[in-house]
Amino acid sequence: MSIRIASIQLNSQTDIEQNLTIIEKAINHAANEGARLVVLPENACLMGRQSELAARFDEVAQRLGKMAKSAKVHLMAGTLPCPTRPDGTPVPNERSRQTSLVFDDTGEQIARYDKIHLFRATVNDSTGNYDESKTFEAGDTLVVAPLHIDGQVVRLGLMICFDVRFATLAQRLRQMGADIISVPAAFTHRTGQAHWQMLLQARALDSQCMVIGSTQGGTHHIGSRTRQTWGHAMIVNATGEIVASTERTECSQMGFEMVMADFDTKAQKQIRENMPIFECFRI
Template sequence: MNKVLSVAALQMNSQQDIEANLSTIKAGIEEASTQGAQLIVLPENCCSMGRQFATAERFESLSATLASYAREHNVHLLAGSLPCPFRPDGALVPDGRLRQVSQLFAPDGKRVARYDKIHLFTATVADKQGSYNEAATFEPGTQTVVTPIEVAGESYQLGMMVCFDLRFPALAQRLRQAGAELLSAPSAFTYLTGQAHWELLLRARALDSQCLVIGAAQGGEHHYKDGQARQTWGHSAITAFDGTIVDSYESSEMKTEDKHKDYALVFASLDKSAQQQG
């Protein structure tokens, strides 16, 4: 009997309305779980694009809400990322900064892993925002994380990354050396950098690590309360260990027949036997 884990990546267009974003997340989890997904990966900044400090004030309550979704639908939930005011040991992040935190919740709602984004995005991009400096808001994490996903008596080893981490092959290789069989990559690539590199990076990291790579992305235009806007690339995709794209959503925008559906899903299965024989 093959050892297979069914996974899904959720593409969103998160705005600054946290409650609306939570509603989208819940609907996406419900649909993915009804289609058999056992692990569901949300994108970076899933609960809010922008307003990082205000969102961080709700880190505990938002985490509890996401945990309840995992419990309600009996799935493993990789909760994209949330800004967090404290380090893994509970100490406040100094200098008024935050950590960008990705969490894994088990089907019973228990948090089983926390990963703090190591590589922070600092770049000048020829888009509406112009420049990005995550280090002004976030303190980088220092620890790699590989955690087991237990399904039907089988254990699948998940290595955790966030967005800009995809540009660093050594991280994917370290995760593989630590036993990872699949990698989560919740992301919010800018439109221009995503257009240039997103698919290439997913495929390259899969080849580097010989792992399934799950790229759950933000897509579309995000409007901030100060009148500014940011555009993300979307194109959520899941890449097999051999670098092939298993499934992808070929758009930045949400183009569905249901005008009330404001998310997209892509699916794949991790077949441990096939991957090990690879």
């Protein structure tokens, strides 16, 4: 039996309430189309001004859990800036953790992953230099979350954006039992155009997992600045084949784009048996 997965593309701005309204519409739309797992992009609830959202972390997390419960879906809720570490201690120096939360279809939080690889690059765009370490503290723990969906257990390996550039992370998630890997992202337009599709396909081939790329897309107005993200939400199967893609940067007037694909446990198992790369692994 297959499981329907929805990957959501957003154009989040600096109004948290408006972003949450669009997110709820997207989740409900996905549920109405039969999705059992919905994956949101990085910075789903807010682009820029992360301290504002961090101050509301608990409240917003609870609201996202209620959305999952209401729609009766499992929800990988993109990312939220969390002011505390998993052990409850505050993140020092006025920074936070870039955190992915997973909720089951009762609204219970069942997993948390803190982004390990923080984006640092010089990009030929209006921002120029990016360094997430100024805002965030890196996590240090890999996470694979078991999802109990329609009598099946499907294991979701968690990545965030820049993590997708590190093949070893995808391989370790597979070794930990991952069937699917989620990649909520906010790729710059330049780096996304150059690398987004190739990276998702490469990580799918590295891990022999289905990879769910959920993205920000379009122009984001952050005070007097603007930022361009690449969009192109995409789902890639374990052979590296693109099985769904928005094929565009901008979002529709609804405020979101959505692509869907069916995950078939037996079909993916056959792919792995036909080419047992992890049994051949020697390094």
